[in-house]
Amino acid sequence: MIDELRRLAEGVAGASTASPSNPAGGSQPGSNIMVVDDQPANLKLLEDLLTSLGHSIRSFPRGRLALDAAARHPPELILLDINMPEMNGFEVCDRLKADEHLAAIPVLFLSALHEERDKVQAFRSGAVDYVTKPFNLEEVRARVETHLALYRARQIERDILEKTLHGAVEALSDFVHLASPVLAERSVALRSTVVHMAAGMHLADQWQYELAAMLCLIGCITLPAEAFENAYVGDKASAEEMQMYQAHPEIGFQLLSRIPRLERVAGMIRLQQVEAAGAVGDETVARGASMLRAAQELDRRSMRGVPFQTACDQLRAAPGKYPAAILQALKNYSPPRVQFGVKRLTAQQLLPAMVLEDDVLTQDGGLTVISKGVTLTEPLIERVRNFGRTRGVREPIQVRVPQSSWSMLQGLAARPVAGADQIPG
Numbered sequence: 001m002i003d004e005l006r007r008l009a010e011g012v013a014g015a016s017t018a019s020p021s022n023p024a025g026g027s028q029p030g031s032n033i034m035v036v037d038d039q040p041a042n043l044k045l046l047e048d049l050l051t052s053l054g055h056s057i058r059s060f061p062r063g064r065l066a067l068d069a070a071a072r073h074p075p076e077l078i079l080l081d082i083n084m085p086e087m088n089g090f091e092v093c094d095r096l097k098a099d100e101h102l103a104a105i106p107v108l109f110l111s112a113l114h115e116e117r118d119k120v121q122a123f124r125s126g127a128v129d130y131v132t133k134p135f136n137l138e139e140v141r142a143r144v145e146t147h148l149a150l151y152r153a154r155q156i157e158r159d160i161l162e163k164t165l166h167g168a169v170e171a172l173s174d175f176v177h178l179a180s181p182v183l184a185e186r187s188v189a190l191r192s193t194v195v196h197m198a199a200g201m202h203l204a205d206q207w208q209y210e211l212a213a214m215l216c217l218i219g220c221i222t223l224p225a226e227a228f229e230n231a232y233v234g235d236k237a238s239a240e241e242m243q244m245y246q247a248h249p250e251i252g253f254q255l256l257s258r259i260p261r262l263e264r265v266a267g268m269i270r271l272q273q274v275e276a277a278g279a280v281g282d283e284t285v286a287r288g289a290s291m292l293r294a295a296q297e298l299d300r301r302s303m304r305g306v307p308f309q310t311a312c313d314q315l316r317a318a319p320g321k322y323p324a325a326i327l328q329a330l331k332n333y334s335p336p337r338v339q340f341g342v343k344r345l346t347a348q349q350l351l352p353a354m355v356l357e358d359d360v361l362t363q364d365g366g367l368t369v370i371s372k373g374v375t376l377t378e379p380l381i382e383r384v385r386n387f388g389r390t391r392g393v394r395e396p397i398q399v400r401v402p403q404s405s406w407s408m409l410q411g412l413a414a415r416p417v418a419g420a421d422q423i424p425g
Contacts, residue, residue: 033056034077035059049137063089064086070096070102070105077108080107081110090122108128108143180225181355182229191214196329198210198291212288212292216252216296218269231245249270249271294327312330345397345399350376354402355374
């Protein structure tokens with residue numbers, strides 16, 4: 001689970017670090033600028049000016065063409081004329097700002113209109129600046145460079161926030177692993193289902209739904225392990241256990257709501273048990289909460305032995321309780337089944353994703369270093385090795401190894417320990 005969370009956080013940070021014209025995030029000379037004007041002479045003038053400054057320019061005589069091109073390859077700045085046929089500049093800007101993928105692109109209006117009301121309307125539609133015709137080329141150059149610099153500064157600020165998110169996610173995931181291996185295992189199962197839902201529904205910002213699935217049970221760290229297991233499956237829990245379980249979404253919300261850019265994720269987690277989550281104002285939060293609720297119900301039924309698609313059919317038979325689009329996205333989906341092999345290894349042979357079959361004890365047996373059932377992560381492996389250097393740990397350590405990870409062991413030099421499996425070279 002920790003590796004998935006790290007990959008996810010790094011992916012989010014990478015997406016925000018990269019500029020729209022340079023998705024890889026690397027540095028490039030100049031910027032990707034779009035110019036929209038129905039006058040060929042104006043297009044040629046601006047193309048020559050901005051190209052001479054080292055920028056990459058795309059020109060369009062119609063707003064509709066510009067919107068289509070921006071959707072395929074977003075620019076870093078748009079210079080937009082107001083008076084154009086078919087669709088004027090105000091309409092184009094309104095459509096840009098209504099698209100969550102394009103809304104952050106700065107728009108600089110170009111127009112022969114000098115009335116104060118035109119300038120006010122331009123800014124109300126979301127423009128960052130306004131340049132009147134005929135152009136003063138030095139003024140255009142200065143304004144373009146200023147707004148590109150501001151745009152890049154916002155990207156840097158966002159990158160800092162994403163790095164903060166990355167660190168917070170790592171700490172939280174480590175905490176979940178140490179607190180309860182059962183929670184970690186269920187969170188991985190929920191993540192797989194929600195990721196498939198989001199992909200099947202073609203949702204934007206899918207990382208939010210994925211992260212919500214991986215952290216939706218974090219509030220359950222306050223429950224005794226037995227209480228969580230009884231309440232989660234739902235057929236053995238006492239009234240007191242159910243009451244504790246029903247409080248976990250609010251606890252999770254409180255843990256996550258103050259982390260930058262996790263406000264929506266926290267909202268999804270808070271509403272995950274609410275059947276009428278669609279009544280909240282934020283459509284993304286409502287959808288995410290419904291996805292979490294459906295994924296958990298499917299996971300519970302699977303744990304009781306109900307085949308996954310049969311469980312989906314059972315949920316479809318309760319009209320209005322679960323959104324049809326969510327269940328439709330799971331058509332033909334089956335949760336992945338990981339094949340494990342049992343191995344007896346030294347501390348030096350341990351790898352992430354292995355699952356402990358027994359407690360890891362100090363050499364004298366006086367302390368449990370890590371409890372059985374825990375999925376190993378890099379920090380946990382380092383903990384075992386540190387105890388090995390100081391107090392010693394009992395070896396060999398029995399673990400379940402995913403077949404996908406076993407190949408990584410090939411060629412490792414095994415330190416001979418009585419009873420440990422020898423790794424083939």
